[in-house]
Amino acid sequence: METKFTEAYEQPASxxxxxxxxxxxxxxxDAVVDGEATAEEQTFFTGHLEDCVPCFESHQKQKLLxxxxxxxxxxxxxxxxxxxxxxxxxxxxxx
Amino acid sequence: xxxxxGKQMSKEEKDARFEAELLPVLDPLYNFAYRLTLDEDDxxxxxxxxxxxxxxxxxxxxxxxxxxxxxxxxxxNSFINEFRKKSKQPAKVDYSEVEGYYNSxxxxxxxxxxxxxxxxxxxxxxxxxxxxxxxxNALPVDFRTVIILCDLEGFTYEEMAKILDIxxxxxxxxxxxxRNSLKEKLEKYARTMGxxx
Ligand SMILES: [Zn+2]
Numbered sequence: 001m002e003t004k005f006t007e008a009y010e011q012p013a014s015x016x017x018x019x020x021x022x023x024x025x026x027x028x029x030d031a032v033v034d035g036e037a038t039a040e041e042q043t044f045f046t047g048h049l050e051d052c053v054p055c056f057e058s059h060q061k062q063k064l065l066x067x068x069x070x071x072x073x074x075x076x077x078x079x080x081x082x083x084x085x086x087x088x089x090x091x092x093x094x095x
Numbered sequence: 096x097x098x099x100x101g102k103q104m105s106k107e108e109k110d111a112r113f114e115a116e117l118l119p120v121l122d123p124l125y126n127f128a129y130r131l132t133l134d135e136d137d138x139x140x141x142x143x144x145x146x147x148x149x150x151x152x153x154x155x156x157x158x159x160x161x162x163x164x165x166x167x168x169x170x171x172n173s174f175i176n177e178f179r180k181k182s183k184q185p186a187k188v189d190y191s192e193v194e195g196y197y198n199s200x201x202x203x204x205x206x207x208x209x210x211x212x213x214x215x216x217x218x219x220x221x222x223x224x225x226x227x228x229x230x231x232n233a234l235p236v237d238f239r240t241v242i243i244l245c246d247l248e249g250f251t252y253e254e255m256a257k258i259l260d261i262x263x264x265x266x267x268x269x270x271x272x273x274r275n276s277l278k279e280k281l282e283k284y285a286r287t288m289g290x291x292x
Contacts, residue, residue: 027271029271030267030270030271030274031252031267034245034252034270036251036252061278062274065274065277065278065281066246066274068223068227068281069227069231069242069243069246069247069277070246070247070249072220072223072224072227073224073227073228073231073247074224074228075122075126076125076126076129076135076138078121078122078125079125079135079139082121082125082139082142082143083118083121085143086118086121086142086143086146087110087114087118089143089146089147090110090113090114090146090147090150091110093147093150093151094106
C-alpha cells in the first residue's frame with residue numbers, strides 16, 4: 001500500500017502544479033535584471049523578495065553577474081586602419 | 096560630362112550616407128567580431144566582409160531604423176555561414192541544438208561571485224576584467240554571443256531574437272543557461288583565489 005502511494009506521488013516532472021513562488025522568481029531573474037519583465041511580473045517579483053531572503057540574494061547575485069560583464073569587460077580598440085580600409089573598399093565598389 | 100557628374104554624385108551621396116549611418120557602429124561591431132572569433136585578424140576580416148555585404152544590401156536598409164541591430168545580424172550570419180569553418184578557433188560544442196525550456200536546479204545556492212564586490216581598486220578591476228574575459232571566452236560561442244549582445248551591447252530580447260533568428264523564448268533560455276555557465280566559471284575562479292562566499 002505504501003509503495004503504491006509513493007509511486008503515485010512521483011509523477012512526471014513536467015507537472016508544474018507544484019511550482020513554488022521561489023521557482024517562479026528564479027525563472028524571472030534574467031528578465032528582471034535585463035529590464036524585460038512585464039509590470040505584472042515585476043510586481044510579483046518585488047513582492048516575493050520582501051519576504052524571501054534566498055530569492056533576495058539570488059537577485060543580488062544576478063545583478064552582480066550582469067554588472068561584471070557590462071562594467072569590467074574591457075573593450076577592444078578598433079585598429080586605426082580598419083575604418084579607412086572599409087571606406088576605400090566601399091568607394092571602389094560599383095553596384 | 097554634366098550628367099556623368101550627376102551619376103557620380105549619387106554614388107558619392109550613397110557612400111556618404113552609408114558611412115554616416117553605419118560607420119558609427121564600427122566599434123561595437125569590431126568588439127562583437129573579436130569576441131566571436133577571439134582573433135584580431137579574423138575580427139578584422141569579418142567586419143570588412145560585413146560592411147561590404149551591408150553596402151550591397153544598403154538599398155534594403157530603411158533609413159533611421161536600427162542600424163546597429165542590422166549590422167550585428169549580418170555579421171553573425173557571416174560568422175556562421177563562412178567564417179566559423181576557416182576560423183583558427185577549435186570547434187566548440189554547440190548547445191543550441193539541445194536546449195529546451197530550462198529546468199534548472201543549479202541557478203541559486205553557490206555564492207562566490209559576490210565576493211568580488213568589495214575589492215574595487217583599479218588593479219583589481221583590471222584583474223576582474225581579465226577573469227571575466229577568460230571565463231566568457233571559455234563558453235560555447237552561442238552562450239558567449241547572447242551575453243555580449245545583452246550585457247555588453249544592451250540589446251533587448253526582441254532585438255536579440257532578430258539578430259540571432261531565434262524565438263524570444265529561445266533567447267531567454269539561452270541567456271539563462273549562458274549565465275549559469277558563466278557564474279560557474281567565475282565561482283571556480285573566486286574559490287581558487289581563496290575567496291569563499
Ligand atoms: Zn523565494
